[in-house]
Amino acid sequence: MEPFLVKLGDHTDQTTKQMLQNLIVKKVKYTRYKRAHFLIMFTAFLFAFIVFYFIYKTAIEPNSYSLLDLFSVFVREGNFFVLTFIAFFLFGSVKIIFEKKEKAEKEYHALRCEIIEKSKDLWKGENWKQRHKVFEQMKKKYDINLYHQSK
Template sequence: MHGQWGVKVEYHHFLLDEVGQVIINDLKKLKKKHQKKEAEVKFYKGALVLIAALFLAYVLFFTVLPYRFYYGSMISVLINNVYHYVFVGVLATIHYRLKFLDKKAEKAEKEYNALRSEVIQRTEELWPEGEKRDNRHRFFREMKEKYDINLYYEND
């Protein structure tokens, strides 16, 4: 929808009262927070896999292959190489950071879904009878297209 000067105006400014706008703005913030946490989790999972692969390649090329016929020497190199401990420490740190971020992402998702469910359940209050209620499908479509927030039904 365009205003009189060609400025794009979002439907929900016309279709919701102030309380509804606050709730929708909070919903957008929670969706953004959830997406940010999911992106962080994805990044750390990738980093964990990459560093684990590098560690395995390092051990293979610098320990296993050169000492493949000398098991005692191989074990000695595995135990006495400080880089192995650094790799293991980095992997452990990333693993625990990933667990922490995964819990944060799960919490952000629960908060977002709780508020989204509340909006869906309070549809009658937010869009009372009349013109606003008749045009709420435009608002729902805008929220789905622009913000990937589904307000049509609770199970997303």
Template sequence: MIFPIDLDEVTKVILQRIIAHKKEWDDMKKRMKWSFILFLLSLTLFGLYIYQHVVIPNHTSIERMIGTMIDDGRIFWFVAFVGSFGWLVSFYKKKSEKAEQDFHALRCEFIQKSSELLQEETWKKRHLLFTWMKETYDIQLYHEHK
């Protein structure tokens, strides 16, 4: 990886780890988003199935609707299918939160120790590095806040 200013190996490794953690966090956010979309789609399809095969034919009696739902074996598989997407959303949400915490912890540690990590001549040019990181990887290194 080529940085816009000359850096020592330790700083390069730390910045590469920050970039890797950011990519992992972005990947988890994307997976969570797509699993949520699939969950909503499957929930909608399940609702349509219930409406067409249970509600419309048995609209006069709630007891018949419940009986039809119990007797229809496909409803169990639909519930399992929709539930699995719900679980997947939950799984990726936890993974995304963990990746976000790891990324922000590493980023904040770099910000706190940047005066020690960057040598005097590099410290004067740090704004070039920080601007490049923000533009290239959307990683803000000026302040610790998110």
């Protein structure tokens, strides 16, 4: 459990602490997928641009006068197929990571909204006055907004 959640003491019950811990874990997972998606997408576009430029300079430009010669160069050179396969593999990876990122975002947002909706039940009586400290810590340390449901 996160150190600041342990330090909350009696202001927050164990169930609420566990919900906040799960929220932090889901936020970290979402952030990790978000970064991975950006990195793989950038790599895929850069690689595809380099492959296209390589194919253009080595095959298309010298053999642009004859379609049959251009086709024979593609068949003869196995590197073109391998590079094209790697580019398609990278774009497939982008799609898979994007779907995982979207799923992680939905899970994170659903749990965050649930905590916001149930905040009256989670912090009762005197603890209601102390909840803003928890909200501030979550916003400051983890960039998790528990004040409003909008993204």
